[in-house]
Amino acid sequence: MSSLPVQRALFPLLYPFSKIYSFVMSYRRKQYEAGAKEQFSPKAPCVSVGNISWGGSGKTPVVGWLLEWAERNHYSPVVLTRGYKASPPKTPYLVTADSTVAQAGDEPVMLANAHRKAHIVVDPIRMRSGAWAEKSFRPELVVLDDGFQHLAVKRDLNLVLLKPDDLTTEWDRVIPAGSWREDESALSQAHVFLIKTNSLAPLKSVIKERLGKYGVPVFSFSLVPQRLVPVSEAATEVFEKAKEKHLPVALENYILFNGVGEPAQVEETAKKFMGRSPYKHQRYADHHTYTEAEIAEMGNVGLPLVCTPKDAVKVPDVLGIEVWTFALRTKFGDSMFTGKTFTDWWTEQWDAMRETSSTRKKQKQEQKPAVATSTPRPVLKNEK
Numbered sequence: 001m002s003s004l005p006v007q008r009a010l011f012p013l014l015y016p017f018s019k020i021y022s023f024v025m026s027y028r029r030k031q032y033e034a035g036a037k038e039q040f041s042p043k044a045p046c047v048s049v050g051n052i053s054w055g056g057s058g059k060t061p062v063v064g065w066l067l068e069w070a071e072r073n074h075y076s077p078v079v080l081t082r083g084y085k086a087s088p089p090k091t092p093y094l095v096t097a098d099s100t101v102a103q104a105g106d107e108p109v110m111l112a113n114a115h116r117k118a119h120i121v122v123d124p125i126r127m128r129s130g131a132w133a134e135k136s137f138r139p140e141l142v143v144l145d146d147g148f149q150h151l152a153v154k155r156d157l158n159l160v161l162l163k164p165d166d167l168t169t170e171w172d173r174v175i176p177a178g179s180w181r182e183d184e185s186a187l188s189q190a191h192v193f194l195i196k197t198n199s200l201a202p203l204k205s206v207i208k209e210r211l212g213k214y215g216v217p218v219f220s221f222s223l224v225p226q227r228l229v230p231v232s233e234a235a236t237e238v239f240e241k242a243k244e245k246h247l248p249v250a251l252e253n254y255i256l257f258n259g260v261g262e263p264a265q266v267e268e269t270a271k272k273f274m275g276r277s278p279y280k281h282q283r284y285a286d287h288h289t290y291t292e293a294e295i296a297e298m299g300n301v302g303l304p305l306v307c308t309p310k311d312a313v314k315v316p317d318v319l320g321i322e323v324w325t326f327a328l329r330t331k332f333g334d335s336m337f338t339g340k341t342f343t344d345w346w347t348e349q350w351d352a353m354r355e356t357s358s359t360r361k362k363q364k365q366e367q368k369p370a371v372a373t374s375t376p377r378p379v380l381k382n383e384k
Helices: 005-009 011-033 059-072 106-114 126-137 184-189 201-214 233-244 263-274 292-299 342-367
Strands: 046-051 077-081 119-122 141-145 157-162 192-196 218-230 255-258 280-283 305-307 323-336
Touching (some): 059 077, 059 106, 059 323, 077 106, 077 126, 106 119, 126 141, 157 184, 184 201, 201 323, 218 342, 233 323, 255 263, 263 323
Parallel strands (some): 046 157, 077 141, 157 192, 255 280, 255 305, 305 323
């Protein structure tokens, strides 16, 4: 999500406060880098997936890609997430198939449903959840969801996600004058930049100017719909009938709805996959929780409803209304400052992280205090 119209209009007034906020965040980061603040260091390779601005940069799909990769290669992953708007019954909280969005948050529930072999742990204090997860599950990969500003957990790799706007109109516009959480100096901690766009070509000159100095690779990535997936009972009935006839589901017309950071991107993706623009695009606030009345009102038009996977986990079933979502694939595209594909680059980083992790485990073992061995107490005469 880019900065709001009121932020742009009031930029001259908000700019001084933006500089103060930037200073505070920069000082905080330097405190962690200097070791002045306590950090938890996982034994396993730890990767942060984060961004510099708020919302819509594609963090959850990239986390999902890492989980798929781990599962495919038989590694046991853990995701540490705060669970936005979550009210878990306890912390740390392990998200299961029975967890609700109210308990865990929409994105953790979505990840847990899609990746049953992964452990998704919700806790705003990730030092605590990290230590608990390490003891409980002995993970081979730790992923920090939205972790770039969450510095209390040490990481081996920072994957920093950007939107095209971050490189142009939003560049270095920090809260409250813009959408950035930190100023440009924080980008020096990135190990790679992932830009949510189909191609880097239109951004080539600005990427060279603004990211080239950091000396790390830049990759494009996008979300590609693979097929329609039923969400409601009415949609499931249609899906099963089409399956019996060995036919794909095709919607002649549809209403698109979502509560995400970048709704325009969702509409463009849906339009490309469906082959037509939606009859209507109903936009809600990011992380919106849907009511039966809202679904019924949209469904009264008599057209199928289509939403994102993030929205799908919050949709109540309303009798007779078809609700569908997309099965999405995260696709990495072209690159700059490297000749490798993202998969090849990631594999190379993984091998290096495993080696570092092995050294870290040995050091922790060596630091453990030796177990004291007691000498037998002499037997007294009157005890014989």
